[in-house]
Amino acid sequence: MLITIHRGSHEIGGTCIQVSTANCSILLDLGRALRRDSIDPDLEKIKVDAVLVSHPHMDHYGLIDVLDKSVPVYIGELSRKLIDTAPLFLGRKPYDNNFHTYKSWKPFSIGDFTITPYLVDHSATDAHAFLIEAVGKRIFYSGDFRAHGRKRICFDRIVANPPRDLDLLFLEGTLIERSNDKYPTEESVEQKIYETIKDQQYITFIISSAQNIDRLVSAYKACHKAKKTLVLDFYAAWVLELAKKVSRGIRAMDWNYIRVYANHGQDQTLKKNEHIFEDFRQRIYQNFRVKPAEIRACPEKYVEFARISQSPAIASFKKNGRVNLIYSQWEGYLKYSDKDYLGAEAMAAFRKDPNVNFICAHTSGHATLCDLKTFTQALNPGRLIPVHTEHAHRFREHFENVLELKDGVDLTV
Numbered sequence: 001m002l003i004t005i006h007r008g009s010h011e012i013g014g015t016c017i018q019v020s021t022a023n024c025s026i027l028l029d030l031g032r033a034l035r036r037d038s039i040d041p042d043l044e045k046i047k048v049d050a051v052l053v054s055h056p057h058m059d060h061y062g063l064i065d066v067l068d069k070s071v072p073v074y075i076g077e078l079s080r081k082l083i084d085t086a087p088l089f090l091g092r093k094p095y096d097n098n099f100h101t102y103k104s105w106k107p108f109s110i111g112d113f114t115i116t117p118y119l120v121d122h123s124a125t126d127a128h129a130f131l132i133e134a135v136g137k138r139i140f141y142s143g144d145f146r147a148h149g150r151k152r153i154c155f156d157r158i159v160a161n162p163p164r165d166l167d168l169l170f171l172e173g174t175l176i177e178r179s180n181d182k183y184p185t186e187e188s189v190e191q192k193i194y195e196t197i198k199d200q201q202y203i204t205f206i207i208s209s210a211q212n213i214d215r216l217v218s219a220y221k222a223c224h225k226a227k228k229t230l231v232l233d234f235y236a237a238w239v240l241e242l243a244k245k246v247s248r249g250i251r252a253m254d255w256n257y258i259r260v261y262a263n264h265g266q267d268q269t270l271k272k273n274e275h276i277f278e279d280f281r282q283r284i285y286q287n288f289r290v291k292p293a294e295i296r297a298c299p300e301k302y303v304e305f306a307r308i309s310q311s312p313a314i315a316s317f318k319k320n321g322r323v324n325l326i327y328s329q330w331e332g333y334l335k336y337s338d339k340d341y342l343g344a345e346a347m348a349a350f351r352k353d354p355n356v357n358f359i360c361a362h363t364s365g366h367a368t369l370c371d372l373k374t375f376t377q378a379l380n381p382g383r384l385i386p387v388h389t390e391h392a393h394r395f396r397e398h399f400e401n402v403l404e405l406k407d408g409v410d411l412t413v
């Protein structure tokens, strides 16, 4: 088996790993880079029979739009639905790749390869690691994972019953040099949201990604306990609608405690694509819509789940008084410019604003060093190659059999 990391051995995001036999070649993820100076893999030169997408984060699938459209792209069912509709809300064309879907725990074949997707706990829903078997070799790709979210049972399950006799483990190491101690679990974030909103005198905004379903659940549970109404935009509501169909825990999130506000652009997206969204728009309008005037009349009753780019809406509320702002994603984004991340500059300014009660409450989507060690001990691989990390050189201090492979260098297993 031949291995080449085209990108991702020494950076976070933009992952692209090629695994080949004499007859067949696959890519593990095909992500867009998070770093601006990162060079995309040359897809003209990389000939593959299929691409496996571990989870629906852009830094793992974002380059499929420049892939030859005849190449099959294997992705989880819910992930497929999410990436089908996300571009529509951004006014972009949907992906027209040759998609195939896989199911958690159900092995499938691509040429010489047998692939088993392992469901993992991550800040994206429907996230998977892969066991890849071919020509008598067994390798495991961790994808992005953690052990402190609402699906931590997935981590426990793999550790209790790990794949055996692994020749190689590709292990993500996002947090190898970062701490997650301030909010070590998703429940600790939920508790902070609850404490902030329970006696609130004014509206609270929670800034996070709508695709972070665990965070949506935390916001919902905190609102439910504090008897506040959670307000979503149409995109977050649609993500929830999809997730509710497949996940038992999320089904318990009752629409009756949620309200949806319609912005013009999103409303047009739903109208134009009724063949995809069916009666979703009408259902929301008839039963669950909230008008801005209603929120302005009693802002203390509402908690709005928003994205970093929605800072103008937050500023308009601030004109009437104070707001709570729970910043619930990686703090590093606050140092970015708007060019790198739209809304980052306004968000950083809110932090210094005396009329904004600015609170950071976030737990990482990635495994802590302690959990990476537990995971690796259980899998006991012949070799460990760090990926999705800026500190591959630190792995040797914590793990055995580490091989620091550079981007573009071939390895025969």
Ligand SMILES: [Zn+2]
Pocket: 055, 057, 060, 122, 124, 144, 365
């Ligand atoms: Zn991810």
